[in-house]
Amino acid sequence: MPEMLRKFPVLFLLVPLVVLVLCADRQNWNVFLGTPAPLDSIPYVYRAVVQDYAKPCPRSWRVEVELVPDRRHAYLYLQRDSTRSLPDLGDTLLVRAHFKQGGLLGNFDYGRYLRLNGIAGTAFVRSRDWQIVGTAVSIPLRLRPLMWQYAAYERYKELGLSGDALATTAALTLGYKDDLDPQLKSSFQKAGAAHILAVSGLHTGILYCVLFFLFTCFGLYPPLYEARWHQRIVSGLIVALLIAYAMLTGGSPSVVRSVLFVALLEIAKIWHRQPFTLNALFVTAFLILFFRPSDLFSVSFQLSFAAVASILLINPTLRALFPIPAPPHSIFHYIIRYILGLLTVSIAAQIFTLPLTLHYFSQTSNLFFVTNLMVVPLAFLLMVSALLLLTLGWLPLIDKVLATFTSWIADAMNRSAGWVESLPHAVTYAELSLPAMAGMYLIIFLFVILLNRIVQ
Numbered sequence: 001m002p003e004m005l006r007k008f009p010v011l012f013l014l015v016p017l018v019v020l021v022l023c024a025d026r027q028n029w030n031v032f033l034g035t036p037a038p039l040d041s042i043p044y045v046y047r048a049v050v051q052d053y054a055k056p057c058p059r060s061w062r063v064e065v066e067l068v069p070d071r072r073h074a075y076l077y078l079q080r081d082s083t084r085s086l087p088d089l090g091d092t093l094l095v096r097a098h099f100k101q102g103g104l105l106g107n108f109d110y111g112r113y114l115r116l117n118g119i120a121g122t123a124f125v126r127s128r129d130w131q132i133v134g135t136a137v138s139i140p141l142r143l144r145p146l147m148w149q150y151a152a153y154e155r156y157k158e159l160g161l162s163g164d165a166l167a168t169t170a171a172l173t174l175g176y177k178d179d180l181d182p183q184l185k186s187s188f189q190k191a192g193a194a195h196i197l198a199v200s201g202l203h204t205g206i207l208y209c210v211l212f213f214l215f216t217c218f219g220l221y222p223p224l225y226e227a228r229w230h231q232r233i234v235s236g237l238i239v240a241l242l243i244a245y246a247m248l249t250g251g252s253p254s255v256v257r258s259v260l261f262v263a264l265l266e267i268a269k270i271w272h273r274q275p276f277t278l279n280a281l282f283v284t285a286f287l288i289l290f291f292r293p294s295d296l297f298s299v300s301f302q303l304s305f306a307a308v309a310s311i312l313l314i315n316p317t318l319r320a321l322f323p324i325p326a327p328p329h330s331i332f333h334y335i336i337r338y339i340l341g342l343l344t345v346s347i348a349a350q351i352f353t354l355p356l357t358l359h360y361f362s363q364t365s366n367l368f369f370v371t372n373l374m375v376v377p378l379a380f381l382l383m384v385s386a387l388l389l390l391t392l393g394w395l396p397l398i399d400k401v402l403a404t405f406t407s408w409i410a411d412a413m414n415r416s417a418g419w420v421e422s423l424p425h426a427v428t429y430a431e432l433s434l435p436a437m438a439g440m441y442l443i444i445f446l447f448v449i450l451l452n453r454i455v456q
Helices: 002-007 011-026 111-116 141-158 163-175 182-190 201-215 228-247 253-270 279-292 293-297 300-323 331-361 369-391 400-424 432-455
Strands: 045-048 060-070 074-079 092-097 120-125 130-134 363-365 427-429
Touching: 011 060, 011 293, 045 120, 060 092, 060 369, 074 092, 111 120, 141 163, 141 228, 141 253, 141 369, 163 182, 163 201, 163 369, 163 400, 182 363, 182 400, 201 300, 201 369, 228 253, 253 279, 279 293, 279 369, 279 427, 293 300, 293 427, 293 432, 300 331, 331 432, 369 400
Parallel strands: 074 120
Antiparallel strands: 045 060, 045 092, 060 074, 092 130, 363 427
16 A cells, blocks of 8 residues: 555546546536536526637527626527527527426436536527627637637638538537538448547647747757756747647547646656556546536546546556567658557557447447558648648748648548448447446456556
């Protein structure tokens, strides 16, 4: 116990916090659910401020609003009406609504899902039952990331992106997934590449690598990465730009998690500590759950932390099992090392996330390693190309070249996911209950311990 306390001191703060959040959820404490008491279920006229851009639904437009003055959040499903303009971000509405708390959709508790995401209720509103009574003079600071995200998306369209290429590029770089075709989304899920479309640690890592190489002149000028004061300046600039990127993506929780993790790594690097450790991961999880306890029940939170923990614990062991059969410093050495690294990271991440994937989605990809070999390099190229398009798109000719290249990369990535999905036995379907998931994790932990002993 003293040895574990010395190696992972934050774990002894994180575990009690997780237990407290679980107990609070079981007791239905609203402070942990992230939303006040449910809305009144009788029709009533509310004053509401629009908190997001309208999102298309089959028979309506979904608008997230904050009710005045009690500040509860709700979803309004506005009836489609071609004669009326949709409300904009920051507009004030008068709405006559009959709110519902959400019920069960099969085995899925939609009402609980809404409450965990801070939504107190939903209502379908006919076109005659709402009107705009005020427009925002200035957008509040907390809503500006959404405004920047939407502006970047519109900029993509102005520069010539369209169709699935636009939808994929916007999802990968901005976290804007409203235009994704359901069939395309399903292809990525079945191919084991759903994480590509959800802005997360992979995208933050790509941007971090690009910024690091730029600020250190691709490693050609040693003082930029050896001198301590240069390291602090570079680390500060990288973290600041990653925070700006997180805001550009609309403040997505997965991006906030990854940026916080990178900030901790940079602080550790400045103080000459080993940066990429489980303790840094525990610190990130503790800070997030301390300020947003309901994130514990978020699927993306669970999958992202399970994947990173799995990479930290299992990837070094897997790398040791597969030595590189090529002379050091040769071109083949670097190629094989890259391919093996991508494969071992993919396998490691899959091991800890497999039980969660089966429990929540009842399916898993059997060919995820094939997908990652093709899609991850394309995602790197697409992200770099799209960000260059946003920054250099005002230059004549260059904008067309970058837009064409970006569209080509996005189409290639979509085709790659579709090809893997079409292969025989690409997907395994299986339902996993909560007790079965716990048993599966027990088997995985025993396997990891055995694997470490074999390697040692």
